[in-house]
Amino acid sequence: METHVADVAEDDIEQPILPLDGWHRAQGARMVDFAGYQMPIQYEGILAEHLWTRAHAGLFDVSHMGQLFLSGEGLDAALEALLPADVAGLKLGRMRYSLLLDESGGILDDLMLSRWADGVYIVVNGAVKHEDIGWLREYLPDEININHLEDRALLALQGPEAAAALARHVTGDHDLDALSFMTGGRYTIAGVDAWISRSGYTGEDGFEISIPAEAAEAVATLLTGEPEVKPIGLGARDSLRLEAGLPLYGHDLDPGTTPIAADLGFAISKRRREEGGFMGADRVLAELADGATLKRVGLFVDGRQPVREGAAVVDAEGSEVGRVTSGGHSPSLGRPIAMAYVPIASAVPGATIRVSQRGKLHDCTVTPMPFVPHNYRRKGAAK
Incomplete structure (x- = not known):
């Protein structure tokens, strides 16, 4: 069996x-x-x-x-x-x-x-x-x-x-x-x-x-x-x-x-x-x-509360247009950060978007990634 x-x-x-x-x-x-x-x-x-x-x-x-x-x-x-x-x-x-x-x-x-x-x-x-x-x-x-x-x-x-x-x-x-x-x-x-x-x-x-x-x-x-x-x-x-x-x-x-x-x-x-x-x-x-209809971007989240994976990116009418895929507190920057897929029109540094999490709206700003500069040892870099 x-x-x-x-x-x-x-x-x-x-x-x-x-x-x-x-x-x-x-x-x-x-x-x-x-x-x-x-x-x-x-x-x-x-x-x-x-x-x-x-x-x-x-x-x-x-x-x-x-x-x-x-x-x-x-x-x-x-x-x-x-x-x-x-x-x-x-x-x-x-x-x-x-x-x-x-x-x-x-x-x-x-x-x-x-x-x-x-x-x-x-x-x-x-x-x-x-x-x-x-x-x-x-x-x-x-x-x-x-x-x-x-x-x-x-x-x-x-x-x-x-x-x-x-x-x-x-x-x-x-x-x-x-x-x-x-x-x-x-x-x-x-x-x-x-x-x-x-x-x-x-x-x-x-x-x-x-x-x-x-x-x-x-x-x-x-x-x-x-x-x-x-x-x-x-x-x-x-x-x-x-x-x-x-x-x-x-x-x-x-x-x-x-x-x-x-x-x-x-x-x-x-x-x-x-x-x-x-x-x-x-x-x-x-x-x-x-181009694609959505793009993965970095977000600075206003306030102290992080937004988490699964939170909805919403438009002015409150309709879901994207999603947060990673989010948390940045120990190096002392503030919440996140990654999200947003409509391509909003995927530009400085754009303001809103994220809905557990019924609460969070204002976020699209920001270039990485949030913290990479420190890779590139070929030819000074040692």
């Missing part, structure tokens, strides 16, 4: 455990359910952790993310049939932000591509990683191998002092400081091989570190042993990425949203704009030329 999930007691469903589960609890983390796992939302408090990361360095466990390695004959062309990225032009050690789109140009996920010597490494969002893998298996040719790297952990070390702390513990073919934003390489840390990229999700300079799962605790202990580094939870990760103007899949991005509406046109490379040929290209390229 077929068994349905609803027929199984919650206690009978075994939840997967991430490599650092016990380590987080030993550090005093408050754990919550997230993307099918128990993960730390905070250690000493979201505000303190947020500000520490902006000033020093925070260590985030992002091992729930999906790490994939793709290889095989014709890989670049096969990926370009799905993604709007210039995969063929991706050089060894370089990274690129891209989008997994459906046939109508809706966003199934956003992801990071990296060129490895023998294939392409992809990091996808944890909540939809299995759906992503299924989509890739369905649409990529049989000649393409998809390896889900379930035996690896992923850590993110973020903040202005991240480079100094990490450099004390890594060796590699070239100096860690030679890495610029969106580049990576092979290194050794705590006696294990690691892929380390200069990237992240906070707007700060920082690194993402892919290592064997069994080494995760040793690496986390090593890095948090440095005076600049503290463990940071999901709460501060969310407030940091909001200040940085970075969208979160499942909130600011979903299959009902296109790259142009999401203000992610930069993810469609110049060659792909000219050639097309990717999933959903007809709609995406049409919107590139003519």
